[in-house]
Amino acid sequence: MNTDIITIKEVAEYLKLTEKTAYRLVAEGKIPGFKVGGSWRFTRREIDAWIAKQLKQQEHDKQHQGQRGKY
Numbered sequence: 001m002n003t004d005i006i007t008i009k010e011v012a013e014y015l016k017l018t019e020k021t022a023y024r025l026v027a028e029g030k031i032p033g034f035k036v037g038g039s040w041r042f043t044r045r046e047i048d049a050w051i052a053k054q055l056k057q058q059e060h061d062k063q064h065q066g067q068r069g070k071y
Contacts, residue, residue, distance in 0.1 A: 005041055007040070008022050011033070011040075011042045023040070026042075033046075
């Protein structure tokens, strides 16, 4: 069965993180997830959207970083 619900182990592998780092990030609310019976679960769609948001924010920050010294 192909599902877009993934475990903490799978999200850690997907993001190339250790499981410990994935636990910390989700506990801090930095990556989107939800608990089912005490275990963290994620939707691949929300993780992909979070990645896109992070990339967009980094690009925005990079563009504005060069403008700081102009004024």
